[in-house]
Amino acid sequence: EAGVVQSPRYKIIEKKQPVAFWCNPISGHNTLYWYRQNLGQGPELLIRYENEEAVDDSQLPKDRFSAERLKGVDSTLKIQPAELGDSAVYLCASTMTSGQETQYFGPGTRLLVL
Amino acid sequence: GDSVTQMEGPVTLSEEAFLTINCTYTATGYPSLFWYVQYPGEGLQLLLKATKADDKGSNKGFEATYRKETTSFHLEKGSVQVSDSAVYFCALSVRAAGNKLTFGGGTRVLVKP
Numbered sequence: 001e002a003g004v005v006q007s008p009r010y011k012i013i014e015k016k017q018p019v020a021f022w023c024n025p026i027s028g029h030n031t032l033y034w035y036r037q038n039l040g041q042g043p044e045l046l047i048r049y050e051n052e053e054a055v056d057d058s059q060l061p062k063d064r065f066s067a068e069r070l071k072g073v074d075s076t077l078k079i080q081p082a083e084l085g086d087s088a089v090y091l092c093a094s095t096m097t098s099g100q101e102t103q104y105f106g107p108g109t110r111l112l113v114l
Numbered sequence: 115g116d117s118v119t120q121m122e123g124p125v126t127l128s129e130e131a132f133l134t135i136n137c138t139y140t141a142t143g144y145p146s147l148f149w150y151v152q153y154p155g156e157g158l159q160l161l162l163k164a165t166k167a168d169d170k171g172s173n174k175g176f177e178a179t180y181r182k183e184t185t186s187f188h189l190e191k192g193s194v195q196v197s198d199s200a201v202y203f204c205a206l207s208v209r210a211a212g213n214k215l216t217f218g219g220g221t222r223v224l225v226k227p
Binding site for chain 1: 118146148150156157158159160163165203205207209211212213214215217218219220
């Protein structure tokens with residue numbers, strides 16, 4: 001069974017540029033999470049999807065961040081415009097339902113904003 | 115809000131030494147507790163978990179016991195190997211919050227031969 005797939009693995013951009021990250025969860029997993037992991041810290045939740053609905057986006061900085069999960073499968077997280085402080089690893093995780101406790105993580109996208 | 119506190123690293127050990135990483139938590143509900151591991155260049159992997167008080171999670175020689183009375187979930191391994199060098203994260207989730215994970219800051223462990 002394939003795991004959670006994320007792309008790109010690395011991205012370097014200049015500040016004020018847009019950037020997008022893509023996630024393909026494990027097949028059949030209805031719940032999808034995006035986390036941000038700053039250097040030397042634990043991941044923090046940005047947004048949680050149940051199928052195509054964003055049910056918890058309270059931690060998403062909505063002035064510059066947006067996310068979508070069309071058709072309830074793949075998801076895209078976008079930053080526009082990027083700031084220096086957005087440099088971090090962006091992690092995607094999935095579970096079959098939010099009632100399941102074990103989340104399966106992708107390898108992450110490491111973003112560097114110059 | 116929910117939070118997890120774990121000992122800061124790095125922790126440097128010799129091979130076959132005993133490892134303990136302390137983790138304490140605060141939660142508004144009844145949490146499930148986890149240890150995740152991140153090996154160099156890899157993603158987060160679940161190491162072990164416990165879902166109720168006094169449960170012991172175990173995997174790959176690692177153990178942790180859910181202690182409700184002390185709100186702790188300390189990770190232990192009796193004899194570490196070089197391959198255990200990684201960053202370890204303690205985390206909790208609460209079902210009422212959609213099982214989002216709240217992580218500690220991570221503890222880097224370096225095992226020397």
